[in-house]
Amino acid sequence: MPVGFQAFKEDGSLLFDIDRITYGLLKSGYLNLVDRWGRHYLRSGQLNPNDDGSWGYSDFRDPICGITVSGAISPIVFLVGDGKPCGEAVNGNDRTLYFKGCSPDTKAFIFDLMRDVGERSGMECYDAAGRISFTTGMPPLNVIATVDPPAINPPVSPNTDIRWTPYSGGGNERSGLEWSSGDFVQPKGAVFVPVASGELAACLTFSRICLLNEGFDLGAGTYRTNANEGCGGSQGGVRFFFSPAVATTAVMYGSSTTSWFDIPTDRQPQALVIRASDYPFPFR
Incomplete structure (x- = not known):
């Protein structure tokens, strides 16, 4: 039995x-x-990928969003709006967390292990080793729901693994131009899952990866590239989505049809959900 x-x-x-x-x-x-990160692309599927001359580079075309925190130990980020983690940069005590597939109104709620944050009012609790284990200076994380993504769509025919959209009940969207008309146009296969009333924020427990034929109007041609999964909360629910992975390589491809394939179906992540309105915004 605990004694505290x-x-x-x-x-x-x-x-x-x-x-x-x-x-x-x-x-x-x-x-x-x-920032904006580019992609290396194989100019043609018939070229030797081991030859450096077979590759081109598109510079500064995938918008990368970020938020910087100081003193982070083991942060967990919940988003209102689309987005998916794609790395971080550490500079001394500051850590910048990077995300892809975001819009200018995507909100981030960053939770971390409770510790002394300089507050001198309210309540603090300490464990047997003298460490702060609870402080009212850091509003506590309260997960109100865990949500499974919908099932992955079946293949378009029994002899292929091609799917026109990733999720059953979902659809493809044209995205990528939220920040500038000069960025990549790219498909996003998304679905909305109702959860509870109010503004919600969500965090995906892990991200699946798949292959994608980017069949939207991409100017120079259509690419076959890698994609991975993300999620974000919204009013009343959670959006799950697949979209092109960050800094991925791509192959020029002849089809003009958006399609998704090699999506893992033997396991799936969950979205952890909080009620965003329960927390101050902005905070610190």
């Missing part, structure tokens, strides 16, 4: 225990455009 302080919800479930470190809100704010 415990707090319980109205339904009797444990809210926090001072013997266990809790996650709390470290920062919230909009994601900002911080």
